Amino acid sequence: MIAAILWLVSCTGRKTHDLSGVNSVEDLKGYSVAVAMGSSYDLMLSEIDGVDVIRLGVGELLVAVEKGRSDFCIIDQFQARMLNLESRGLGIKFNNILKGTACAGFRKEDSLLCSQFNGYLRGIMTSGEYDRWLDEWKSASDSMADASFLIHKHEQKPGDRALHVGITITYPYLFLKENNLTGIEVDLFNRFCEKAGYPVNYEIYDFSALIPALNSGKIDVILSHMRRTEERAKQVLFSDAYIEGGGAAVCRIGDGVISVERAGLRERLRDSFNNNLIAEQRWKLMADGLWVTVQISVLSILAAVMAGVLLCRLRMSRRHMVSSPTGFVIDVLRGIPLLVILMLMFYVIFASSRITGTWVAVMSFGLYYGAYFSEVFRTGMESVDRGQWEAGFALGLGKFQTFRKVVLPQAMMRILPVLKGEVIALIKMTSVVGYVAVVDLTKASDIIRARTLDAFFPLILVSVVYIILSWLTGLGLKTLERQLTPKSRDL
Amino acid sequence: MIKVKHLKKVFRTPGGGELTVLRDINCDIEKGEVISIIGPSGTGKSTLLRCLNRLEEPTSGVIEVDGKDILDSRTDINQIRRKMGMVFQNFNLFEHLTILDNLTLCPMTLLGRKREEAEKRGMDLLEMVGLHDKAGCLPGELSGGQKQRAAIARCLAMEPEIILFDEPTSALDPTMVSEVLAVIRHLANQGMTMCIVSHEMQFVRDVSTRILFLNEGVVYEEGTPEQIFENPQKPVTRAFINRIRTFESILENRHFDLYGLFGKIHMFCNKYGLGTKVSDKVEHITEEMLCGIMPFCGPVTMTIEYSEKTSGLSMTFRQENTLDSILDNTDEDSLQLMMIRGMSNSVTEPEKGTVCVQLGATSLNCTQY
Numbered sequence: 057m058i059a060a061i062l063w064l065v066s067c068t069g070r071k072t073h074d075l076s077g078v079n080s081v082e083d084l085k086g087y088s089v090a091v092a093m094g095s096s097y098d099l100m101l102s103e104i105d106g107v108d109v110i111r112l113g114v115g116e117l118l119v120a121v122e123k124g125r126s127d128f129c130i131i132d133q134f135q136a137r138m139l140n141l142e143s144r145g146l147g148i149k150f151n152n153i154l155k156g157t158a159c160a161g162f163r164k165e166d167s168l169l170c171s172q173f174n175g176y177l178r179g180i181m182t183s184g185e186y187d188r189w190l191d192e193w194k195s196a197s198d199s200m201a202d203a204s205f206l207i208h209k210h211e212q213k214p215g216d217r218a219l220h221v222g223i224t225i226t227y228p229y230l231f232l233k234e235n236n237l238t239g240i241e242v243d244l245f246n247r248f249c250e251k252a253g254y255p256v257n258y259e260i261y262d263f264s265a266l267i268p269a270l271n272s273g274k275i276d277v278i279l280s281h282m283r284r285t286e287e288r289a290k291q292v293l294f295s296d297a298y299i300e301g302g303g304a305a306v307c308r309i310g311d312g313v314i315s316v317e318r319a320g321l322r323e324r325l326r327d328s329f330n331n332n333l334i335a336e337q338r339w340k341l342m343a344d345g346l347w348v349t350v351q352i353s354v355l356s357i358l359a360a361v362m363a364g365v366l367l368c369r370l371r372m373s374r375r376h377m378v379s380s381p382t383g384f385v386i387d388v389l390r391g392i393p394l395l396v397i398l399m400l401m402f403y404v405i406f407a408s409s410r411i412t413g414t415w416v417a418v419m420s421f422g423l424y425y426g427a428y429f430s431e432v433f434r435t436g437m438e439s440v441d442r443g444q445w446e447a448g449f450a451l452g453l454g455k456f457q458t459f460r461k462v463v464l465p466q467a468m469m470r471i472l473p474v475l476k477g478e479v480i481a482l483i484k485m486t487s488v489v490g491y492v493a494v495v496d497l498t499k500a501s502d503i504i505r506a507r508t509l510d511a512f513f514p515l516i517l518v519s520v521v522y523i524i525l526s527w528l529t530g531l532g533l534k535t536l537e538r539q540l541t542p543k544s545r546d547l
Numbered sequence: 548m549i550k551v552k553h554l555k556k557v558f559r560t561p562g563g564g565e566l567t568v569l570r571d572i573n574c575d576i577e578k579g580e581v582i583s584i585i586g587p588s589g590t591g592k593s594t595l596l597r598c599l600n601r602l603e604e605p606t607s608g609v610i611e612v613d614g615k616d617i618l619d620s621r622t623d624i625n626q627i628r629r630k631m632g633m634v635f636q637n638f639n640l641f642e643h644l645t646i647l648d649n650l651t652l653c654p655m656t657l658l659g660r661k662r663e664e665a666e667k668r669g670m671d672l673l674e675m676v677g678l679h680d681k682a683g684c685l686p687g688e689l690s691g692g693q694k695q696r697a698a699i700a701r702c703l704a705m706e707p708e709i710i711l712f713d714e715p716t717s718a719l720d721p722t723m724v725s726e727v728l729a730v731i732r733h734l735a736n737q738g739m740t741m742c743i744v745s746h747e748m749q750f751v752r753d754v755s756t757r758i759l760f761l762n763e764g765v766v767y768e769e770g771t772p773e774q775i776f777e778n779p780q781k782p783v784t785r786a787f788i789n790r791i792r793t794f795e796s797i798l799e800n801r802h803f804d805l806y807g808l809f810g811k812i813h814m815f816c817n818k819y820g821l822g823t824k825v826s827d828k829v830e831h832i833t834e835e836m837l838c839g840i841m842p843f844c845g846p847v848t849m850t851i852e853y854s855e856k857t858s859g860l861s862m863t864f865r866q867e868n869t870l871d872s873i874l875d876n877t878d879e880d881s882l883q884l885m886m887i888r889g890m891s892n893s894v895t896e897p898e899k900g901t902v903c904v905q906l907g908a909t910s911l912n913c914t915q916y
Contacts (some may be wrong), residue, residue, distance in 0.1 A: 441637075441639070443635060443637050443639035444639060444641065444642070446602055446635065446639060447633075447635065447639035447640070447641065448641075449600075449602060449628065450600055450602060450628060450631075450632070450633035450635075451628065451629070451632075451633075451653045451657075451701070451702075451705055452625045452626070452628040452629035452653065452657050452705065453625070453653060453656065453657065454625050457656060461652060461656065462641050462643075465643045466641075466642055466643045469643065542642075542643045542644065542645070542685055543685075544645060544683050544684050544685045544688060545645060545683040546683050
């Protein structure tokens with residue numbers, strides 16, 4: 057119900073422009089154009105004066121046009137052809153923007169691997185294998201029936217150097233189908249790896265995070281339909297081009313392309329649901345993401361409680377030499393935004409190690425929320441009157457017994473209500489782990505949005521799941537709190 | 548049973564200074580005794596009590612309990628504390644436990660009692676302190692007096708050999724003091740060894756077998772209640788027992804600030820509930836003595852002492868640098884002396900150069916209670 061209202065509201069308030077005269081990049085002056093942040097279209101348009109460039113994630117581009125936030129968006133023309141744009145009231149205005157070729161990216165030091173890849177490319181191009189393979193893909197994509205059957209799977213031999221490949225979901229070059237990674241570029245790279253004898257791991261990154269990840273050693277190869285530009289070439293060693301591509305400018309029907317009857321609201325809702333969850337078993341991706349979110353949340357809470365207890369113990373030390381540096385550490389941890397801590401841990405502190413994003417996230421959350429928890433614990437402990445300790449001691453209870461039997465139960469009553477809020481904040485905050493190549497619930501919805509270019513269903517679904525998670529956690533802690541609250545009884 | 552030798556306790560102040568609270572305490576507590584510790588505030592009565600079970604760490608000295616030095620690091624202090632109950636000013640009941648659970652926690656944890664056994668004993672003790680029907684309540688639901696009685700019962704549940712009472716009634720409403728004192732009195736009658744810090748003088752006098760008067764970090768005077776209350780030997784004890792308040796002013800020469808002095812006297816009288824009439828009378832006598840009778844052949848020290856217990860007030864004027872009697876050199880018929888005699892009970896000169904004017908309770912025309 058609420059979802060339907062949101063949908064209706066978001067459909068209203070469009071302004072109409074006459075876009076019929078726009079037929080090339082130069083004509084875009086004076087219009088607003090949505091592009092993927094950091095993409096080559098972004099770089100190109102930034103150099104043209106008078107174009108209002110709106111930089112968004114891949115998943116938001118079509119929605120921006122659909123909702124009237126921008127006049128055009130530029131997406132890959134191959135992809136544009138595959139999507140059922142007419143059903144969403146959109147159409148392709150013109151093609152072949154920045155027609156060019158995509159390359160794989162390597163670290164500058166890694167020229168050996170790069171030349172190995174180049175050698176492979178040259179080999180299949182001269183033998184004609186390349187053309188045959190590309191035709192297969194093109195015809196498969198045109199029919200849109202099932203492109204994934206083409207994916208070339210190869211046996212991974214253990215013991216070899218595993219290549220870590222950073223990708224961004226870009227249909228149809230790299231995408232998930234029935235929860236399996238597939239696409240033209242993935243297929244090509246798999247073939248190369250098989251020939252060269254490398255095991256291969258694909259990791260999903262944001263497009264803008266690929267180059268930092270490459271340079272920090274997190275990944276060995278960028279395979280993300282990346283074009284060679286002067287700017288990028290300063291940091292990345294590009295291979296020879298292996299595929300042609302270009303952008304399509306998409307705008308709303310009626311703004312310049314021939315009008316087609318739009319589907320009704322109910323049909324559109326149903327289509328959206330099918331597209332985002334049912335088709336290609338995308339719900340599986342969401343379910344996996346949810347499991348990752350739950351794992352990270354639980355581990356992070358445990359880590360944060362442990363870190364919090366430790367920091368609290370040190371902070372409350374009577375020795376000044378211990379308590380004041382701890383206070384400083386707590387202040388530092390609380391002074392840095394969580395996302396920045398996460399990125400620092402991933403790209404700087406653990407840059408050279410191959411530790412997974414999940415563990416980096418658990419450590420970052422543990423530290424950051426440990427600092428917050430420790431202060432909650434400290435306030436709770438300090439709120440228990442000194443006299444309670446003394447009464448325990450005077451009766452002959454030892455230090456730990458007094459803590460365990462007298463002080464802790466009383467402190468917990470004061471800690472839990474405050475902690476509840478922090479724990480729920482932590483769970484919601486796990487939604488940023490997508491930045492360090494972890495596919496959690498939020499990232500899963502991003503991936504689906506990048507594929508379907510539809511914002512509505514994935515976001516609503518993700519919100520609902522987070523609400524349920526928070527609510528369950530709150531309920532659990534509330535029950536615990538109720539059990540700890542002392543009750544008088546009849547005797 | 549407990550021997551304290553040369554006990555010293557120095558507190559560090561936040562500013563880095565040192566505050567000596569106990570200088571050199573020596574005392575013994577024998578089985579069956581009820582020892583009360585009294586003295587002016589800030590003399591370390593509570594500190595002494597808290598040193599006995601090492602809630603405060605003494606700076607130096609020896610405390611022996613049944614021949615064991617409790618300050619020795621090899622002594623298990625928790626073992627000692629089980630035999631020494633303590634009742635606090637602020638009760639310190641465990642807020643998260645019912646009254647009965649407060650009583651059973653330690654016997655079950657430390658003495659290995661079974662729950663039923665501990666609860667039965669707990670209920671008996673609550674019966675004894677009159678809280679049988681409050682067993683299932685939380686401490687928050689009890690009045691101050693009930694809390695303190697429950698705290699005493701909690702102490703007894705550990706079957707201590709001695710109980711230390713740290714100002715057990717100071718935090719209570721006046722209406723609730725007597726119910727707590729009645730319980731303590733009951734314990735005293737049963738022969739429980741106790742050590743009590745209290746400001747309830749009448750109670751202390753009734754219940755104690757021996758009284759320690761603490762002043763400036765030492766046991767200043769020690770004796771039976773009769774000795775301390777009826778016939779204190781030392782001046783500070785006497786001042787404390789009679790609750791004497793003093794005012795002192797040194798006047799360098801004849802040209803002192805009379806009206807400034809009047810102001811101070813007025814404030815002193817006000818502070819201790821003496822009315823305007825009394826302060827007028829005191830000011831009048833001051834004026835006659837200082838402006839007529841005292842020769843001022845050097846500085847004059849004026850002291851006013853007021854006993855809250857007897858409501859008697861005395862004024863002393865001491866002339867420095869004189870060998871002559873002042874009253875002898877004053878004309879008996881002089882107007883000033885006649886007026887002073889008229890306003891006071893007696894004017895005497897106990898030693899040469901010192902004139903003492905006594906105003907009895909009757910001449911202090913004001914309400915006392």
